Amino acid sequence: MTMTAASPGRPAFGIVWLAAALLLGAAAARVVAQPQTLAAELVWGGDAEGGSPYVEADPRDPARVVGFEVDVAALIASKLGLRPRFQPVQFTSIDASVKRGDFLIGLSGIEDTPARRAALAVTVPYYEFREVLTVRAADAPRIRTLDDLRGKRVGTLGGTIAYEILLASQAARGLVAVSYDDDVHPYSDLALGRLDAVLLDHVLAEKAMRRERGLVTHAETVAVGHYVGVLDRRNAAVRDRIDAILREAMRDGTLEGIFRRWGLWNDDQPALYARVTAGPAGQAPPQRSPGTATAVMRYLPALLRAAVITLVLSCLAMALAVAAGVVVASGRVYGGPLVRAGLTAYVELTRGTPVLLQLFVLYYGLAELVRLPAFVAALLGLGLNYAAYESEIYRGALEAVPRGQLEAARVLGLGERQVFTLVRGPQALRLALAPMTNDFVALLKDSSLVSVLTVVELTKQTQIFAANLGSWVVPGALCAALYLAMSLPLARAARRMEAKWKAPTP
Amino acid sequence: MEGAHAMSAPVLVARGITLRRGAREVLRGVDLDVGRGELVALMGLSGGGKTTFLRAVAGLEGFDAGTLSVDGVGLRAGGPPPAGVLKALRRKVGMVFQFHHLFEHLTAAHNVWLALVHVHHVPRREAERRALALLDQLGVGARAHALPRELSGGEAQRVAIARALAVDPPLLLMDEPTASLDPARRDELGETLERLTRSGRTLLAATHDDDFVRDVADRVIVMADGQVVEQGLPAAVLGAPQHPATRELLSQKTRPNGKGIR
Numbered sequence: 001m002t003m004t005a006a007s008p009g010r011p012a013f014g015i016v017w018l019a020a021a022l023l024l025g026a027a028a029a030r031v032v033a034q035p036q037t038l039a040a041e042l043v044w045g046g047d048a049e050g051g052s053p054y055v056e057a058d059p060r061d062p063a064r065v066v067g068f069e070v071d072v073a074a075l076i077a078s079k080l081g082l083r084p085r086f087q088p089v090q091f092t093s094i095d096a097s098v099k100r101g102d103f104l105i106g107l108s109g110i111e112d113t114p115a116r117r118a119a120l121a122v123t124v125p126y127y128e129f130r131e132v133l134t135v136r137a138a139d140a141p142r143i144r145t146l147d148d149l150r151g152k153r154v155g156t157l158g159g160t161i162a163y164e165i166l167l168a169s170q171a172a173r174g175l176v177a178v179s180y181d182d183d184v185h186p187y188s189d190l191a192l193g194r195l196d197a198v199l200l201d202h203v204l205a206e207k208a209m210r211r212e213r214g215l216v217t218h219a220e221t222v223a224v225g226h227y228v229g230v231l232d233r234r235n236a237a238v239r240d241r242i243d244a245i246l247r248e249a250m251r252d253g254t255l256e257g258i259f260r261r262w263g264l265w266n267d268d269q270p271a272l273y274a275r276v277t278a279g280p281a282g283q284a285p286p287q288r289s290p291g292t293a294t295a296v297m298r299y300l301p302a303l304l305r306a307a308v309i310t311l312v313l314s315c316l317a318m319a320l321a322v323a324a325g326v327v328v329a330s331g332r333v334y335g336g337p338l339v340r341a342g343l344t345a346y347v348e349l350t351r352g353t354p355v356l357l358q359l360f361v362l363y364y365g366l367a368e369l370v371r372l373p374a375f376v377a378a379l380l381g382l383g384l385n386y387a388a389y390e391s392e393i394y395r396g397a398l399e400a401v402p403r404g405q406l407e408a409a410r411v412l413g414l415g416e417r418q419v420f421t422l423v424r425g426p427q428a429l430r431l432a433l434a435p436m437t438n439d440f441v442a443l444l445k446d447s448s449l450v451s452v453l454t455v456v457e458l459t460k461q462t463q464i465f466a467a468n469l470g471s472w473v474v475p476g477a478l479c480a481a482l483y484l485a486m487s488l489p490l491a492r493a494a495r496r497m498e499a500k501w502k503a504p505t506p
Numbered sequence: 507m508e509g510a511h512a513m514s515a516p517v518l519v520a521r522g523i524t525l526r527r528g529a530r531e532v533l534r535g536v537d538l539d540v541g542r543g544e545l546v547a548l549m550g551l552s553g554g555g556k557t558t559f560l561r562a563v564a565g566l567e568g569f570d571a572g573t574l575s576v577d578g579v580g581l582r583a584g585g586p587p588p589a590g591v592l593k594a595l596r597r598k599v600g601m602v603f604q605f606h607h608l609f610e611h612l613t614a615a616h617n618v619w620l621a622l623v624h625v626h627h628v629p630r631r632e633a634e635r636r637a638l639a640l641l642d643q644l645g646v647g648a649r650a651h652a653l654p655r656e657l658s659g660g661e662a663q664r665v666a667i668a669r670a671l672a673v674d675p676p677l678l679l680m681d682e683p684t685a686s687l688d689p690a691r692r693d694e695l696g697e698t699l700e701r702l703t704r705s706g707r708t709l710l711a712a713t714h715d716d717d718f719v720r721d722v723a724d725r726v727i728v729m730a731d732g733q734v735v736e737q738g739l740p741a742a743v744l745g746a747p748q749h750p751a752t753r754e755l756l757s758q759k760t761r762p763n764g765k766g767i768r
Contacts, residue, residue, distance in 0.1 A: 408607035412621035413596030
């Protein structure tokens, strides 16, 4: 029988089966992602963290999503004769995810940009928004436009037109652009005084005004943009069918109904719909998208700057980790029972919880008590987290120094402190060097976590780059090269230092 | 049964030293004197208390009863000695450990001058000069800038002796000095130690090596079960042992330097 031949003891069969299963799975995913075949579902992607009015978990039934994008998706699905199914995805990853075939169409307040048009099949715009400036009420008379923000910090959502505008204004107007991963924290940081203004579209601004007190949104329009749906370029034919459905919904008032229901209808929309329904050329005029080489040249300075931030942050955090680690380790080796218990609790708490959580608590959780600047919070969070690991290395190294060395020092009359600083410490440091180097390289990479605190370091800058370019290939390679350029010399320097300590002196 | 050096000026006086580790009495009333300029060998079976006695004299371990006096510095029973006494003791006693315990991260010279600078506040330049002179005297001047792991056993021992002598202590303690030395190196060590005693230094060495004791010691003290059981001139004690423990010790000569696990 063939079944007995495929005994589980033969790994080759296992690999073949695994490969077959993966291929089948991938094929199944394709079928789901391409409803023009016989699949009965329209899988659409969006970021449920974006929240109301776009897509959010239904408060009455968190398993469902509600929002105007949900209604638009339902409209498209029904016209295509399919059932809509929602696929959650992080906002900044929507473009890459739709290209991978995770879903057929992305609908999540996605902005119409030249880069998107170059990389993806983009639908006709179905909503027009205005980029508006929000400030604290007290500042409202003084800060009215971007020109009033020289030297000030202005926040926005990363990977958006607003962020592009702020980046351009960094050079032109001397303001500081601060990028966030979500649209909630820019406004809460503005209220806390960490930012001086927020530039985002009016939908998000209005949503924030209902949530935060003491903020004012200026009526002046900084820029105009449109929401579109995005598909993979291979699905251009489906995109054309969806365009037809959207135009029809503009003419028959279905879209107006949806936006009225969500309180988003305004006088800008009829004008947009008139332009779009006027004909297939109603889309924004085709724009020249930047080539990869141009994009690299444009982003390389930003990537290098971000790499410097990564390096400086890592070096400072490591210095803090080493200093605090030495204190903690000495306390655990020499201290009384109370000191030891306290320090053990610190080490276990720090090692036992995610560093991401610690960063959030430091920056956002403690914001009511102490308003740490982002860089300081990042430095403290990483440094104190790594201090716990360093202290364990040093404690082990201190305890590994032979007792005979300590007795020899005591017999010579060295006091306990001198025994530590002249004999035990230096010898422990030599033992600790290799694991310390290891930790420094790990810290260099873990520093990417601080992007959640609005610090734009290397990984974050790469993400922004990739979102704009619509591809991870070139930014990913550049990012990896920069990390390696930082970590390889470090490992080499450590090896050389170790060799120096071990080699015979001339 | 006293040695060539009369007890006119004893450098080390121990009376009734008792030291317990838990329920076990490691030292049970040790009485002994060592005169100035004497080279005294402390013999005994493993576990007889030789090393523990040296550690007590060096101030590394407190003892439970008795009194110790090292060139006028008195140690009392009960816990480790107070800081002031310890400070005075460090100028009186140097110790060379069996495995030398040279500071692995420092050069030979640095090992020698470390305490001079950090404990005795000798200016660094002067301390280095003294360290190099000491290493020269002991015949390892050429190895002054080598790290301990680059030294041979004999070289490391000389550096350890130089380190112990850096503050010019009247009493030098040595634990198993001939263990791990080949016969030629052992003879050299004997000459070195004799030179030291001629210049007035007092030496107390715990050892198993009766050849070494015959060749260089002025006097031998035999310990067994935490007590002094026999002492006198090496030729007399080793030639005609009185105590059963001494006889047992000599019967083990087939295992020279055979110090077991402490």
